[in-house]
Amino acid sequence: MSSILNNNWNNPRQREIKTAMANGAYASLKKVFNMQPVEVTEEVKKSGLRGRGGAGFLTGMKWGFIPKNSKKTVYLINNFDESEPGTFKDRAIVEKDPHRMLEGMIIAAYAIGARTAYIYIRGEYYRQWEILEKAIAEACREGFLGKNILRSGFDLDIYQHRGAGAYICGEETALLSSLEGGRGYPRIKPPFPAIEGAWRCPTIVNNVETLSNLPFIMNNGAAAYRKFGTEKSPGTKLISASGHVNKPGVYEVEMGLPVRTFVEEHLGGVWKGRKLKGVVPGGSSFQVLTAEETSKCCLDFESCAGCGTSLGSGGFYVMDETTCMVKMLQYTAKFYEHESCGQCTPCREGTGWVSQIVRRIEEGHGRQRDLDLLIDVSKNMVNGRTICVFADALALPVISYVTKFRAEFEEHIKLGRCSLQNG
Amino acid sequence: MNFTFTPENKKKFDEYVKRYPQKRAALLPALWLAQEQNGWISGEVMEYLAGLLEVTPAFVYETVTFYTMYNKKPIGKHHIQVCNSVCCWLRGSEQTVDYLKRKLGVNVGESTADGRFHLSTVECLGSCGSAPMMQIDNDYFENLDEEKIDQILNELNTE
Structure with a gap:
């Protein structure tokens, strides 16, 4: 057995609360309400659960930053803005088992003392918004939301807040700006949201998958959770796989699974019998791995970091041997140019410059010195020159593509075109 | 042409406002509602929502133009x-x-x-x-x- 999250995904009625309850949904709440909130946080700390939205920060520790005995209202926000190229796993949770996520939200809200929680859902996920509206209404009818839940004295309301097409709103402080009705502009940290978040009140922002792990942890205990995965990356991870593979889709794997095993055994190998050229394991914001590098890389936070990339949000995509890496980078850069919020100069200008230079190379007008220029511009976008890490999220991939596939870029410039099939 | 919510949408709007501690937070859901009713976000829509939410039309304009999914002009069906x-x-x-x-x-x-x-x-x-x-x-x-x-x-x- 290697699953915590997807046990009931094959049941088409799992979205309905009666079926979900028959399969154990909301069962953890009795136990949770008999504990002190701080004990719930302790249990989550012991489990070693790390955020599944991309940064991998320890969830229990994050909760612990909420000031004690504050008179201010505390808010919980479920980040369902999923928009990173390659990432489509939170959508799977909501479509297949929404009550597990709502149960997780109730647990988190209880632990941090929030009486109001919001789900920030990306605007394009309209059908998923409908699924959640229905699930929330069902949970209210069954008494799992609203006043005095299960006679515990604990109240909780959950509302959905729809975004409107801006990737940056998945960054937690930009999300707060958007929740408050404004442009999705990130804010300078500190203060961190746990101290001063939504409406300047203590706020915890957790990802859909992170929250969905909580029912298992509370039902079975931290030790049972730690039986999955590795010492520092416990549990399982949803990996959304796409690109040139035979069986793309969302897979739940134990942390620590070798990348090669995942490609060969879960994804049915590279499509059309071709060879592997590269893999981005954690979403477009992180470095590409060459085929050779993938043979030493495993799907957990430490191993990916050791290989110079990141497990990120688990947005895993595969490139076969015919893929033009110049075009790959052009498409990556286009995304960041389009999505930069425009607040900070290095990012607003840098993403545009990088995008233009790569486009120039792709179209056959590149100059050999453009490659050093790309790296130079990228190095001026990283390491704290901007309010958030969006600029780094383009700069790091740029440096990786240009460095690791430099010969291919040079050839593209020399020939003025691509010599590969997929160019 | 002036824009106002239909009575049914006005009720939904009032419901949205109650969800937040501050009125202006209801701007994104209000814009969705207006777009559903009107097809796009016109200047009249922005002025109307600014009045309802007690913010300046410029604030509404700032928000509308940040997000790609609000239509700034009429589009096909x-x-x-x-x-x-x-x-x-x-x-x-x-x-x-x-x-x-x-x-x-x-x-x-x-x-x-x-x-x-x-x-x-x-x-x-x-x-x-x-x-x-x-x-x-x-x-x-x-x-x-x-x-x-x-x-x-x-x-x-x-x-």
């Missing part, structure tokens, strides 16, 4: 948004866009002469595992090929 981001490109989204352009006789960013369709390309829609794909209005259509696109558009044309 059905909005076709083809994902043309990294992972969809790996699975052939460029051909999908070309085919739709030829079939509809429009460029990206244009509406058909009869006003039935508007074609856009967009960044990642979170459907990378079923690429190439497009969103038409509120629905995703995935694993597209030419035959499938023909079928989908025919159904919309005969409705």
